[in-house]
Amino acid sequence: MNWHALTWLGDSSLMIPMAVAITAWLGWARRTRPVMWLWLLCLGAAGAVVVAGKFAFMGWGVGIAALDFTGFSGHTTMSTTLWPVALWLAVSSFAHRWRVAAACAGWALGAAIGYSRLALDAHSVSEVVSGFLLGLAASGFFLWRQRSKPHPTLRLLPVLLTLALPALVIPPGTRAPTHELIGRIAAWTAGNERPFVRADLHAGTRPARRAE
Template structure:
């Protein structure tokens, strides 16, 4: 396993989703009902935005070819929303400076997860940056607010969760949520296969493609004899990578 695969696992939903549930239960258990409600709302809305963006592209091809965006990076969002909070809670409440450093370490680890998604060619820069931004909108306000309960049990559980990550069977856990999202997108859209990033190139001829210009000129002239050749040029143009 490469170091990038190990780093990217720190954003794996199959591991971090239970951590998010743990945070909510911990807050409710200690009577911080309002904080727990805000955490649940912020995390649910953010995770929902990631899910919706992925389903929209896989099912209907909704995205942006201009910025190479097919949906928010789920690994980046999960890492940025949960890892800084876990590391923050793992520090003693009486050591605010140490807690701040731990939170910054969580931010750095989340950024490393984002870089790993780029290194593994799993996402584009726009998808990673937007995913990280969504995640930090959840974790940073949580860390900055007052009244978040902490204690020895929190420290023990948070530390154990982080330490156990590299020891889990990564190869059997990665990609589970992606498969579920793909099945959901196909069910909702009724398609046989999901849209993929390369499908953008085949949906229309490139505006600056010489073949496309030739086809347009031929169509304007109304020459029937060149129709077959024009159709062939359209196919070649639509499947070629646009130089722009």
């Protein structure tokens, strides 16, 4: 199994363009713009929790050593938030059972991406499971709310082409430097020479203070 290829499907280099595409499709028609705002709220909440957790650990070492927890897995959270909604949107003109099946396929893909993070030793079990539950809550709440709201009825091919475009343009395996960027900002904000890392959590060590 090519775990690097699978994990790339949850990388920010793909997730950010996908989030923009979903938002654009939801906001295309005036009648579905309230749905777009709900989507942005759910997506923003999940993203904010992930960033806040990473920021707290990398800057101040806030984590749980007993659970090997340094923050929610961003790949798992974002893929479990985005893929179910993207696939649901792609079959939005189909019968209800197909929309449900598409969303379930998205959650299954999110779980597989989470497992790839374990296979690559990028995250602990607690970080992947918590990330999956956070993404499930965000996308699940959004899709549950669509029961009583008008949703887009889009054609399958244009949506799939839009969602696939980033994967066609961005070289496979390209990583967005979001993790490193958060680490630098967190370390600078906390006044440390470097970000906290997992070894610090278990050894009880901390980075040296930055010279003024």
